Amino acid sequence: MVLANGMVAGYPTVLIPSLYKENFNSGSPITEDQISWIGSIGFICSLFGCLLSGIITHPIGRSRAIRLASPFLFVAWLLFLFANEIWHIYLALCLCGLTSSLVEAPIIAYKAEVSQPHLRGMLSATTSLSCVLGVLIQFLLGTFLYWRTVAVISSVFPLITFVLLFFIPESPHWLIMRNKREDAHRSLAWLRGWTSLNDVEEEFLRLCVKCDTEEHPKVSSSSEDVERVTNERTWNVTLKMYTEKRFLWPLSLVFFIFFLSHFNGSCTLQTYAVSIFATMKAPMDEFYATVILGITEVVGCFLSLFVVKYFGKRIMGIATLSAVGICDIAVGAYAFLINVQYLKWSEDALSSTTSQYAWIPLCLLLLLSLVAHSGIRVLPWILLGEVFPHETRAAGCGIGSASYYLFIFFSNKLFIIMVNAMTIFGVYELYAAISFVGALLMYFALPETEGKDLDEVIDHFSEISRLDNKVKRTIH
Known part of the structure; x- marks a missing residue:
């Protein structure tokens, strides 16, 4: 399903x-x-x-919440x-944005709850890897196929997800x-490799103790008592749970x-890959350049699986954000040197691009x-599933x-406005400043x-x- 979400994210570029x-x-x-509205x-x-998604995931379950959204995403694509x-x-x-995002909370919560500690970082990073694979698929389809055809092909993926989820157990x-x-x-x-109940008995008992301590008072095992206590706790302590520092801080x-x-x-x-490559006078067809961009995103996310495992999340975030800031400075400086100030949308944007420095x-x-997707673009999705208390995780x-989605909306909606007000040079230097200050605070x-x-x-x-x-x- 995350793959299908990536296709939603990549479709505006096509x-x-x-x-x-x-x-x-x-x-x-x-x-x-x-254009700015289409992109945002x-x-x-x-x-x-x-x-x-956070509201519906807790009462109906992680797997069922994902399955519920799949048919609606199919209709949205059509x-x-x-x-x-x-x-x-x-x-x-x-509708694509609304229905695809319904699965965010259940997917992240599910991965965090079923993963063993030494694998949790890598498995959580596969969320971003699957997402950028979906983006790459859209870039490839958009390069060779009509945009309506791309939408029809994209509609198949949520249907496949709907069927496969019947074979996946609940958290x-x-x-x-x-x-x-x-x-x-x-x-x-099942989740530990289709092993026997005896093999996971110790882990299961530890999980039961944790859940009893953190979530439920001691009550009889009758369904009426469980339902009564659950309802009482739901209405009496919900506000307190969501105003505590242990929730607000993470x-x-x-x-x-x-x-x-x-x-x-x-x-x-x-989002604006085609126009940015054309404006910066990249020496190849802008659609092919976009496909290469998708490949670098996939490679970056694949590298993030190992970066987080061997270097940890702090180095992953700080180092990659700093490196992105350096790239921003260089991109802005190049735009300034070739006197490219504003984005171009017409087909003749690539005319007269024969400079020997056009590959820069x-x-x-x-x-x-590549650097962003090997670290800072993946990091928040990894943290999201592990920093919240069990009872407020969903x-x-x-x-x-x-x-x-709020930040991606503002970044995409404001990008054209910012370029028109500050030029490409100004925008990328601003991005660099945000990156360096952010790395320091992180x-x-x-x-x-x-x-x-x-x-x-926790x-x-x-x-x-x-x-x-x-x-x-x-x-091990």
């Missing part, structure tokens, strides 16, 4: 140049304002989907097939919280890192994307994911959670104990 060339806007080219409107709708007005495009993008943690311990035991055995940290991951130049590069901007932009993941604010047990991380943000800044190695 759609914008296609609609411009087609003169979709009543026979005339679409305007810059319409789906993400603001995703914000509301994430908030809703709307592009019948669109013949610009508002139809807006509507289809809104053992959620099942124990719902007093379904036999199902939880079988689920844990939430603020996630917000901050999501902001840094979007306002460093890599986010807008993905292409290499710089690809390097920026809602925390939903709210945190919503901040991702050094003091971000604890090292790699290899640590979920309860150790205790740190609850101020029960304190994490050190070393990666915890587990010997």
Whole structure:
């Protein structure tokens, strides 16, 4: 399903140049304002989907919440097939964003709850890897196929997800919280490699103790008592849980890192890739350059699996954000030197690009994307599933994911406005400043959670104990 979400994120990159060339806007080219809305409107709708996902994930379960969203995403993709007005495009993008984001909280919570500590960082990073694979698929499809055809092909992926999820068990943690311990035991055995119940007995008992201590008072095992106590706790302590420092502190940290991951130049590069490559006079077809961009994103996310495992999240975030800042300075300086100030949207944007230095901007932009996706673009998604207390994890993941879409909306919507006001040079130098200041603040604010047990991380943000800044190695 994350792959399908990546296809949603990558579709505006395919759609914008296609609609411009087609003169979709009543026979005339679409305007810059319409372009900015196409590049951002789906993400603001995703914000509301994430908030809703946090609400529905806790009561109905992680796996079921993902399965629920899949058919609606299928319908949303088909709307592009019948669109013949610009508002139809807006509507289809809104529905794609809303329905795809419904799975953010359940996916992140599920991965955090079923992963063993020494694998949690790598498995969480596969979320971003799957997402950029979806983006790359869209770039490839958009290079060779008509945009309506691309939408129809994209509609197949949520249907495949819907079917496959019937074979995936629910999170053992959620099942124990719902007093379904036999199902939880079988689920844990399946998730540990289709092993026997006896082989996971010790881990299962530890999980039961944790859930009993943190989530439920001691009551009889009757369904009536469990339901009564669950309802009482739901209404009496919900507000208190979401106003405690142990929830607000990690939430603020996630917000901050999501902001840094979007306002460093890599986010807008993905959305406006075709126009940026054309404007910077890259010496190849801009669509092929976009495909190469997608490949670098995939490679970067693949590298992040090993970066987080061997170097930890602190070095991963600080080092890659600093490197992105250096790339931003170089891109802005090159735009200044060749006197390119504003974005170009017409097909003749690549004319007279025979300079022997024309490969410089292409290499710089690809390097920026590679470095960002090997660290700072992946980092907040890894943190999201492990920094919240068990009882507020689903809602925390939903709210945190919503901040991702809020920031991506503003970064995409404001990009054209900022370029027109500050020029390309000014925008990329601003991105560089944000990156360097963010890396410095991250050094003091971000604890090292790699290899640590979920309860150790939760205790740190609850101020029960304190994490050190070393990666915890587990010997097997």
